[in-house]
Amino acid sequence: MIIVHHLNDSRSQRVLWLLEELGLDYEVRRYERDPDTRLAPPELRAIHPLGKSPVIEDGAVKVAETGAIVEYLLETYGKGRFRPSAGTEDARRFTYWLHYAEGSAMTPLLLKLIFSEIPKRAPFFARPVAKGISAAMNKRMIDPSLASHIRYWEAELNRSEWFAGDDFTAADIMMSFPAEAAASRGGIPGLPRLDAFLDRIHARPAYQRALERGGPYAYA
Known part of the structure; x- marks a missing residue:
């Protein structure tokens, strides 16, 4: 078991x-x-x-x-x-997205989370300063980086319905968390393919179970 x-x-x-x-x-x-x-x-x-x-x-x-x-x-x-079958282009995409999901994709999301927590955890007298620093970091560095990644996901989903080709794979399972986390933290409106991806994975019976x-x- x-x-x-x-x-x-x-x-x-x-x-x-x-x-x-x-x-x-x-x-x-x-x-x-x-x-x-x-x-x-x-x-x-x-x-x-x-x-x-x-x-x-x-x-x-x-x-x-x-x-x-x-x-x-x-x-x-x-x-x-x-x-996907080994040695195919889809297999190479599969390996890429499998590792990208926990590598490049999570960095701006974790930074977004950390800097959103800083003002809450700062001493009361320091919260205005902490809030200003957090807002500046989000505006200048974190949000532009996150937006770049999300637009990249949208463009890749224009190539095929799933991240590693026309068939659902474990790469889509791996990419679910970055996509869901980005959506929960504001994301970018007007991305129909990414929205459709989230709808598809949420509708899967195994996801519900x-x-x-x-x-x-x-x-x-």
Whole structure:
């Protein structure tokens, strides 16, 4: 039985989704963020030294990091599903988007989150200054970078319905979190292809089942 160490409102929701798409049996062990800090609980450090989610256990095998978990599940249980045939252009796109989702795509999103929290966590007397610094960083650096990435996603979805070609793959599962997070943090209006992508993934039965297993997920 695969065990998923799952943190609420986190990237581990994608692991549950892939497990549902693959039709595998699994157990969810839930952890809740601290309501004030939004950080993972210390109990997760007993599972992984960094105290982060997701982590899966499959017998004696323990895997952390979403991309690594996705690759492990596809290699071990995929039987060729949810990834293009090796050596094809779609396969190269698949590998790119699989790693881009946790690499380049998440950087501006994490910066957006961090700088939005700075004014809230600054001492009361320093909040006006912190708010000004946060607004300036968002305007000059973070928002333009994020907008560039989102427009890039929209353009790529003009090439094909899914990120790695005409068929749904695990690359789309990986890209779901950046796309959902961007949409929840304002995004850019008037991007019909990205909106349609979100509608398609949210309508998938496996996505819905994963939500039922994982509990409340603010980005859906």
